[in-house]
Amino acid sequence: xxxxxxxxxxxxxxxxxxxxxxxxxxxxxxxxxxxxxxxxxxxxxxxxxxxxxxxxxxxxxxxxxxxxxxxxxxxxxxxxxxxxxxxxxxxxxxxxxxxxxxxxxxxxxxxxxxxxxxxxxxxxxxxxxxxxxxxxxxxxxxxxxxxxxxxxxxxxxxxxxxxxxxxxxxxxxxxxxxxxxxxxxxxxxxxxxxxxxxxxxxxxxxxxxxxxxxxxxxxxxxxxxxxxxxxxxxxxxxxxxxxxxxxxxxxxxxxxxxxxxxxxxxxxxxxxxxxxxxxxxxxxxxxxxxxxxxxxxxxxxxxxxxxxxxxxxxxxxxxxxxx
Numbered sequence: 001x002x003x004x005x006x007x008x009x010x011x012x013x014x015x016x017x018x019x020x021x022x023x024x025x026x027x028x029x030x031x032x033x034x035x036x037x038x039x040x041x042x043x044x045x046x047x048x049x050x051x052x053x054x055x056x057x058x059x060x061x062x063x064x065x066x067x068x069x070x071x072x073x074x075x076x077x078x079x080x081x082x083x084x085x086x087x088x089x090x091x092x093x094x095x096x097x098x099x100x101x102x103x104x105x106x107x108x109x110x111x112x113x114x115x116x117x118x119x120x121x122x123x124x125x126x127x128x129x130x131x132x133x134x135x136x137x138x139x140x141x142x143x144x145x146x147x148x149x150x151x152x153x154x155x156x157x158x159x160x161x162x163x164x165x166x167x168x169x170x171x172x173x174x175x176x177x178x179x180x181x182x183x184x185x186x187x188x189x190x191x192x193x194x195x196x197x198x199x200x201x202x203x204x205x206x207x208x209x210x211x212x213x214x215x216x217x218x219x220x221x222x223x224x225x226x227x228x229x230x231x232x233x234x235x236x237x238x239x240x241x242x243x244x245x246x247x248x249x250x251x252x253x254x255x256x257x258x259x260x261x262x263x264x265x266x267x268x269x270x271x272x273x274x275x276x277x278x279x280x281x282x283x284x285x286x287x288x289x290x291x292x293x294x295x296x297x298x299x300x301x302x303x304x305x306x307x308x309x310x311x312x313x314x315x316x317x318x319x320x321x322x323x
Contacts, residue, residue, distance in 0.1 A: 003084070005059025005092045005118035006138035012060055013142050013171055016052045023049040025181070033167035034156055040179025041148055047217070050184020051078075053173055057144050057185060058082060059092035059118040064188045067214070072238070072313040074216040078184065080191045085211035085243075089192035090199065091134050092118045095146065096126045099155050106152040113151065115159070119143035119170070123162035132205070140169040146186070148176040148224070178227035183220045186231040190215040190292055194241040194259060197291040203255050207247035209300065213292065215239040216313070218320050225280075229272030232290075233319060236261045236271060237312040239292030249302045256297035260309025264289035268312075270319055 017037065020027045026043035028036050039045040039053060047066065054064035062082040068075065082088040097115035119141035120126070121134065129135060141163050145151060151159075151172065160170055175182040191213035199205055216238040221227030241259075245252050261267055264286045266274050271289075278284035294309040 003061075003087060004136050004138050005061065005087060005121050006136050006141045008060025009056050009118045009142050010140050012052065012056050016049075016056065023052065025049050030150075030153070030156065032153070032156065032160075034160070035171040036150055037171065037173045039173055039175045039181040041150075041174055041176055045175070045179050045181035047180050047184050050175070050181035050188070053144060053175055053181055053185040054080070054188030056142055056173065057093040057117045057188070058088040059121070061088035061092070062191070066217070072216070072311060073317055074238070074313060076217045077214050078187050078190070078217050079212070079214045080188055081212035082191065083210055085191060085195055085208055086132065086205050087134065089195040089211070090128060090205070091121050091132055093189060093192045094120075094128070094196060096120065096128060097123065099145075099151070099158065101152050101154045105154045111152050111155060113145045113147045113155075115143050115145060117142050117144040117173070119159065119163050122164060123159070125162060139165070140171075141165050142171050142173065144173045144175060144185070146175055146177055146182060150174060176224070177231060178221050178224050180220055183227055183231055184217060187215050187217055187234045190235045190239040191241060193235050193239065193290060194243065194292050194295065197259055197288075198243075198255060200287060201255065201258050203251065204247055207245045207251070208243055209246055210244035211241065213239060213241040215292075216316060218316075225272065225275070229270060229275065230320065232271035233316060235292055236289060237293050237316050240294045240311065241292040242296040242298065244298045244300060246300045249299050249304060252297050252299040252304075253306045256295055256306035256308045259291055259295045259297075261289055261291040261293055262309050263291070268315075270315070
């Protein structure tokens with residue numbers, strides 16, 4: 001493939017930086033020359049910034065927009081689409097790059113974050129890239145970190161080394177979950193969640209040719225745990241995804257039936273409750289839960305569409321809305 005998610009993201013980043021004041025984000029450079037964009041730590045950020053971060057995360061291969069059209073009893077929804085959903089979602093948007101530093105390395109608090117965005121495809125550290133048969137080559141890169149503090153120099157140095165970038169070519173966007181931009185960009189992962197679950201189910205990723213999705217946008221949580229619960233619940237109980245696929249019709253039908261979150265043993269309980277019961281350990285949760293609530297799968301060739309699952313907006317209103 002000749003598609004470069006980092007090259008496609010570059011003009012989006014330039015626009016993002018140029019509109020920093022309007023988006024209420026702060027742009028600085030660290031001592032090495034790496035660009036840091038604060039989209040919700042000290043800077044207030046905005047929903048508009050979150051939409052831009054969502055598009056950046058998808059490596060310029062997706063659209064993220066706000067639909068302030070009340071439906072299902074909720075006022076604001078996010079819509080996402082891509083005509084190259086595998087590259088946009090799995091090769092770029094997926095938060096799969098583990099970046100950590102010990103207290104000794106930082107000289108203070110230990111640091112951990114999962115990197116997302118197109119710079120992942122430059123480093124190619126995850127086994128997923130071998131499965132996708134994709135690596136990017138570019139002289140610039142964008143990484144998004146869902147954190148409440150800037151990464152320490154040792155982590156930035158690792159990113160530069162693994163991506164093969166000069167400091168001037170790397171930009172890192174920081175979006176705490178409990179912020180306007182952070183909440184928005186996480187909910188904008190509704191299509192990516194479906195692609196990741198399809199991969200876990202063993203569906204042939206090269207057969208997924210189009211994807212569109214939507215999910216309700218909740219208010220920002222009062223703290224990180226509440227924000228994490230709300231953004232997950234938005235997708236698990238409010239996410240709606242439409243995939244267009246090639247390949248065998250029976251495989252398309254099975255994907256539709258197996259994909260929705262209702263297939264999980266944990267379905268029906270809020271993410272916050274489940275996460276607390278699991279001792280705040282993601283790996284104790286049922287992987288089938290991390291899926292959209294409702295799915296349509298359309299099959300090229302036969303013209304057939306299968307539907308499964310359904311949204312639980314009543315549950316979300318109970319969790320998000322005062323009586």
